[in-house]
Amino acid sequence: AQKVTQAQTEISVVEKEDVTLDCVYETRDTTYYLFWYKQPPSGELVFLIRRNSFDEQNEISGRYSWNFQKSTSSFNFTITASQVVDSAVYFCALSAGDTTSGTYKYIFGTGTRLKVLA
Amino acid sequence: GAVVSQHPSRVICKSGTSVKIECRSLDFQATTMFWYRQFPKQSLMLMATSNEGSKATYEQGVEKDKFLINHASLTLSTLTVTSAHPEDSSFYICSARVGGTEAFFGQGTRLTVV
Numbered sequence: 001a002q003k004v005t006q007a008q009t010e011i012s013v014v015e016k017e018d019v020t021l022d023c024v025y026e027t028r029d030t031t032y033y034l035f036w037y038k039q040p041p042s043g044e045l046v047f048l049i050r051r052n053s054f055d056e057q058n059e060i061s062g063r064y065s066w067n068f069q070k071s072t073s074s075f076n077f078t079i080t081a082s083q084v085v086d087s088a089v090y091f092c093a094l095s096a097g098d099t100t101s102g103t104y105k106y107i108f109g110t111g112t113r114l115k116v117l118a
Numbered sequence: 119g120a121v122v123s124q125h126p127s128r129v130i131c132k133s134g135t136s137v138k139i140e141c142r143s144l145d146f147q148a149t150t151m152f153w154y155r156q157f158p159k160q161s162l163m164l165m166a167t168s169n170e171g172s173k174a175t176y177e178q179g180v181e182k183d184k185f186l187i188n189h190a191s192l193t194l195s196t197l198t199v200t201s202a203h204p205e206d207s208s209f210y211i212c213s214a215r216v217g218g219t220e221a222f223f224g225q226g227t228r229l230t231v232v
Contacts, residue, residue, distance in 0.1 A: 033220070043209055043226040050220060091161065106152070106213070106221060110161045
């Protein structure tokens with residue numbers, strides 16, 4: 001079975017604090033892809049990062065960083081020095097092969113609502 | 119990145135009527151398109167997968183006679199909600215993929231059935 005778990009339903013932080021959003025995934029595929037998306041109130045999904053299962057290098061992009069650890073099946077996302085504009089729902093997603101159809105499907109976690117208070 | 123355009127962004131319709139949502143890949147040909155539904159404060163749930171020129175594959179629990187999906191060309195897929203009812207009110211998002219595993223998402227359509 002393929003599954004993405006985002007245990008944190010909602011997080012509130014004060015501006016300038018660092019915050020880490022957790023993501024744990026399950027898949028039996030050896031080749032898979034992990035994503036993070038931001039969904040502001042407008043609803044549009046904003047792509048943040050894509051990681052394939054063979055690349056465990058952590059990545060930093062400005063205030064954003066990602067920690068991919070296959071040993072714990074986790075792909076956590078950290079925002080440094082958070083800002084009010086970071087307030088949104090963040091989704092972690094897994095793309096892996098579906099054994100029934102052979103199609104790669106996206107499986108989304110339940111999302112973490114981040115509120116950054118001024 | 120590739121652009122996927124979804125139209126309309128918002129629609130209000132009367133109960134019992136049908137509404138069509140379009141999903142277009144603007145700068146690439148999409149071999150596969152996906153339709154998702156998102157209820158307030160919930161995650162995106164895959165409704166169906168469609169490949170150009172063939173029938174859509176619906177996820178378990180999704181009524182294919184109610185949610186008609188047509189993928190007539192490599193750049194256009196449509197979702198028609200037939201005989202809409204208030205419980206169909208939701209946010210619908212499409213995504214399109216060309217080979218590989220990365221999909222590009224449309225802006226979403228907020229459907230309100232009154």
